[in-house]
Amino acid sequence: MLTGKENCAFLGKPPQALLHDNKPIYSDKKLHDAVEKTTRMIPATLRRPGNKAILEGGFGKFEQEVGRIHLDDSSEEALKKSAVAEILRAYTAGSDHAGRAEFDGKSRQEVLRNACPDPDRERRFIEQLHADHSKPRKDCLPTREVARKLLDKGFALFGIEGLDPQGKIREWLSVRFGPEAIRQGLAIFGTKRDKGLLRSNMAHRYLVKVIQNCQHEIDLRRQKELLREFAETEHNAWLQDLIPDYELLKAECDGSSPEKDLDFRVSENAVFGCLFLQQAFWENKLKALLKDRRDRIAAVCNHVRRLFEATWEDRFQLMSKLIAWEYQISG
Missing domain, CATH: 1.10.8 (Helicase, Ruva Protein; domain 3)
Structure with missing residues (x-):
């Protein structure tokens, strides 16, 4: 990791601001006195790791580019050689110093130096950011x-x-x-x-x-409790739409043809209901219709079986319930 002086050398000038963790070490007065001669220290937003995502990502990127560092400490001479070799490998593996085609041959370091914002123009923003991040946080409970x-x-x-x-x-x-x-x-x-x-x-x-x-x-x-309250509201809202649909269906179906058979039409709605609540609503209506007319269940089963536009699972589930109602093995 670069020291403060090395960072300044890399950028070509001291950074205007330094975003840091909320660890106690960054509250040290000596550190502030040394750094804030040229650079404003700004604490990261509390409990928001994404605040430093770009900075933290740099460590992972370096690890991907350079990989594991291997040092041979079997002897002093071997340690020196391996250290030099690893420094050279890390330098050549890194990408910040190398010329980039997308930057017309300039390195990322050169582009970064030229992209540093104007100090006077950005100072007001940095001071406001520092004030916002440094003021006491009122995130405690009122109790x-x-x-x-x-x-x-x-x-x-x-x-x-x-x-x-x-x-x-x-x-x-x-x-x-x-x-x-x-x-x-x-x-x-x-x-x-x-x-x-x-x-x-x-x-x-x-x-x-x-x-x-x-x-x-x-x-x-x-x-x-809140889930139940909101679910009841949603349930009632769906029923407000479904009840008129059922009344309209009853008015349309006079039993003169399969298309106007109320049992068949209700079973279709039960199969094709896109929400569980819709399926449950139409299944309950179908069950009520067939309660005293169990002789109709076989015909309704055959009708459901031929609804090939529906999935096999939906048809099977409804037929299973119909047969259970027929033999009174389901409530």
């Missing part, structure tokens, strides 16, 4: 204070405050998980601890995992 009180109470009650002397674990939990999950997690943790099933020096890790699992379960229950 943080209540959650923290629960955690403080639980840690004190179970005598595990010493495992979190600075409160960092409790703070991390309080901004991410709701009071209900924390309350449940503490209760589960307490019963396990009372049974002597937890090692004291690892207890806090178990508690974190339990609270996470409780939150996932709470979220899943809420998601299930």
